[in-house]
Amino acid sequence: MNKLIISLLIVLSAISIISADYQYGYCKFGSVGTVNQNITGYVTLTAQDGALNLVYNISSINLPTGSYATAIMTYGYNPSNNTDLGGVFQVDGKGTEQCQSGGSRAGDLYNLYVNDNRISSNFDSLTSVSIVDSPNSIIGRSIAIFQESYSCDLLKSSVGTSVGPLTTVVASCIIGIGNSANVPATNGVNTTTGNANTAGAYSSLSNTQYDAMVLLANTTKSPSAAIGGSVLFRSSSNSVSVNGIVSGVAKSVHGFHIHAFGDLTTVDGASIGGHWLSGAQVHAFPENTSRHFGDLGNLCIFDNDFKNAYYYLSTSYFSFSGLVGRGFAVHAARDDGNTYVGGDRVAQGVVALIPKAATTLNQVPSNWKYEVICSNGTYTGESTIEPSPTPSTTPTPTETSQPGTSSYLAPFFVLILSSLISVILIL
Template sequence: MKQFIAILVLLSVAISSVSADYVYANCMMVPTTPANITGGFQIAYTPEDQTYTFGYTIYNIPSKASYGVVLRELGDITTSSSAGGIVGAMVDSCPGGQITNLTSDLASLGFYAVVNASQYIVHNGPNSFVGRALTILDSHACDPQANIVAHCVIGIANPITTLIPKMNTTGANLASFKSSMTNAAVAVLYPTTAVSAVPVSGFMYFQVNTDGITTNVTFSAAITGLDNTTAHGVHIHAFGDLMWRNGTSVGGHWKNAALNQTHGLPPASNRELGDLGNICVFDNVNNVAYYQYTTSYSGTPGSEVNFIGRSIVVHGIRDSGNATALGPRLAQGVIGITTNAIPKALPKDISFATEPVCTPAGTTTTTTTGTTSTTGTTGTTGTTTGTTAASTTTSTTTSRPTTTTTTGPNSSSIVAPAFTIVIALIAMLLL
């Protein structure tokens, strides 16, 4: 995005350390009001003085206004108020989670704020900013009456998107989140520029389940705008980086490279950590697709390496479980922590397969009238009697020919000459 080009010069004096590993996160703003506040933040850490540099370019702040930026307790941006309170205790009438104040003449040009590391501003562990929301307020950060005008979820950034010239990205990105006390997460999905017809949007909700002996996670999703004549691959991708709106900056599927994981469908024992199979249950009346899958394979927010701060991506066609391309990336969203309930409960009358494979063997249609339903398969439709059909849910598993490849980088150790990255970025950001 071309709004970040101005940060190139400004941040060159802010980050000068070179080390084996690094911290890099970013956050792309979504407006919550007609004021259309947009832009984003790139976040880097300087270990020598234990400070974080928040580089930003923010658009449409009114002339002579001062808008505050604060860190929230949660990474749930389902609504403008679902991200919870501002982190940290109040100090001199200002919250501990205050990042900076923006003014129109500086914000749109590209600027940065340097924030000291603290128990509230940190890049790992249970208090990490990864997986939490940054919000922009319509007044200064210390105004308790200020309203949220834009928000985003801080994600683990893809090293190829950095515009911080002196930042080394050849080691491991240490930006992460880990807490065994976190039992839920959510990714709000936004359409990418790959969508040519109906925009695809929705959410995926993550619920940790435990009986004291075994622990797993239930992934539940409701998505609008999908083509109901085909299944759609869905995956956790390596980075929660939405800087490139075509969906490619999230990188490839999240995986453990040390285990030589290969792409596959559940329940393959050595599939990539992010392989969640396919979405193939459709409510054709309301144009909603549903997904639900329970597994322990991808860990929990308490796992040493986990999905918080990464992203969910919905693809254009069915995932066949092999190297075949998955079509365009239709929707993407960063996975943030939450204590809120699922944004919208999935219909109770839907029966999901144990494994979300969506084998392209036929079509299953369920027509529900009142509280009773029957099911037919491959050319057979079961219909109950009654006066009003409440909903029609179609599970379609027809595959389509593969035409495009959108697989991106799938590890955090991508090495490229700095000048090549900058030139490529400027070319892409100006598209």
């Protein structure tokens, strides 16, 4: 009997391992700052047993041989200064600057080593941060590479870098929810059927501390290399406003959607997956209360020169924290609200946490009327402005035209006098 119980426990334990959910994140690097170090590559983030594993695949043709600190930062992006990412991420405000150890900040990582323009493939296993819904989730935040190195580096930097403090960011990436189809086999997580990717941002993110933003860049499906702009998600206690300003798109209607994954593995927009949705939601326009969370309708209102397109929507349909770390796409054609979502993805990006935005950031004209179904095609915002009331052409009555004034009495007396004269002459 005891052997049977032990055998059952072993089987149940094996089943729990096989069916365990996992988390997968993706972070694609780009150079920032005044000196372009031409840093490219990515970091994959995976977890299934509690620890978060980071695997780096990065290169640079401009970084001198040496060591460079890496850290997880508070913000994914900062619109006012893309090298000021809010400092190293801290869950409880405690910790000091050093490589990962018992007394370090949650976001402190290690030094990367550069040799012959190749950054060594580091592997970090962390327990101080996660990519699942919790106060220490780093989804939507960033990983930064610094010009300086951590002082705990026993090798120290040999050329071009200095030992702490960390002040000069040379590259960064936004940590997005990864697409399960792209999990490297070498990352050691079980993605078989029945296991779900539960990566996500902290569900109780402060709406007084954070907003979110996606920076758009063209994909290989775009006929133009000039697509740019951004979409701001401004959070409040009970709603999210979506303010989009997009440049370089064709003078036509474009599907406008939040996608499931903030994963830029592919340059054609495919790796951001389908629309962000839950359960039995269906693809539809924003007025449909069963639509995908990511269904924002269309982009179709332009300035007079058709250089920039604008979008605005205020909604309580989805949560602010739920969209953080997801992907975003501008499509080549109109979303019909039914079976056709807009064709190729001509621009994409990852939704990043940003500091609470100034009211002037991504401020779309407030006197335009915004329409997201766009069934009548494109139009200019100026054409929607209500005309000012025109001055009346009817003469304004003056004092001399009012009844009971001398202007009416004088003709009356003249008439009486004329009548009296006529009577006298007759007599």
